[in-house]
Amino acid sequence: NAGVTQTPKFQVLKTGQSMTLQCAQDMNHEYMSWYRQDPGMGLRLIHYSVGAGITDQGEVPNGYNVSRSTTEDFPLRLLSAAPSQTSVYFCASSPGTSISNEQFFGPGTRLTVL
Amino acid sequence: GENVEQHPSTLSVQEGDSAVIKCTYSDSASNYFPWYKQELGKRPQLIIDIRSNVGEKKDQRIAVTLNKTAKHFSLHITETQPEDSAVYFCAARVSGGYNKLIFGAGTRLAVHP
Numbered sequence: 608n609a610g611v612t613q614t615p616k617f618q619v620l621k622t623g624q625s626m627t628l629q630c631a632q633d634m635n636h637e638y639m640s641w642y643r644q645d646p647g648m649g650l651r652l653i654h655y656s657v658g659a660g661i662t663d664q665g666e667v668p669n670g671y672n673v674s675r676s677t678t679e680d681f682p683l684r685l686l687s688a689a690p691s692q693t694s695v696y697f698c699a700s701s702p703g704t705s706i707s708n709e710q711f712f713g714p715g716t717r718l719t720v721l
Numbered sequence: 722g723e724n725v726e727q728h729p730s731t732l733s734v735q736e737g738d739s740a741v742i743k744c745t746y747s748d749s750a751s752n753y754f755p756w757y758k759q760e761l762g763k764r765p766q767l768i769i770d771i772r773s774n775v776g777e778k779k780d781q782r783i784a785v786t787l788n789k790t791a792k793h794f795s796l797h798i799t800e801t802q803p804e805d806s807a808v809y810f811c812a813a814r815v816s817g818g819y820n821k822l823i824f825g826a827g828t829r830l831a832v833h834p
Binding site for chain 1: 764812819820
């Protein structure tokens, strides 16, 4: 098992550009989520999904879109990048809550918006 | 909205000493409280968790205690070692939110030889 994978590892964007951060898991997990990590602010939930075709907003959803067309993939789209979106982005997955609550994190994507 | 507060933000101890990190949460219906460790440049990894029907849980040198009445929980690390140096995050699962977690801001622990 590769676990949770994310691409790219690093990305630099100019203000106004759009891009998609990729996330995939091969553990057949129902639940997937996206977090951003900023210094002194911990991990903040952007969007999450409880299964294919179902997504919902987290704490800081503005400026981001997600979709979940398959169980394996959960891409995060930045529609028009802003300097405030400079951060480290982590994708995570977990089984259904009746099985386990542990969230498994990907390696992260470091995004800089100029 | 739901909130998790974590203290202290930084903690420095000598090797062999104990370290305690404390968190409080706002959602009284939260029922699951994990702790994650993040080493520099790495991803967060679960080190211990506790459910609301348990008051304490231990795993070798680490333990977590939960006080539901006061809505706070703590991480205890005994006999600290330099490899315990990392950032530690507490979290609380939001009620009715499937596995939706709200994280604390983190504690940077430094263990000095």
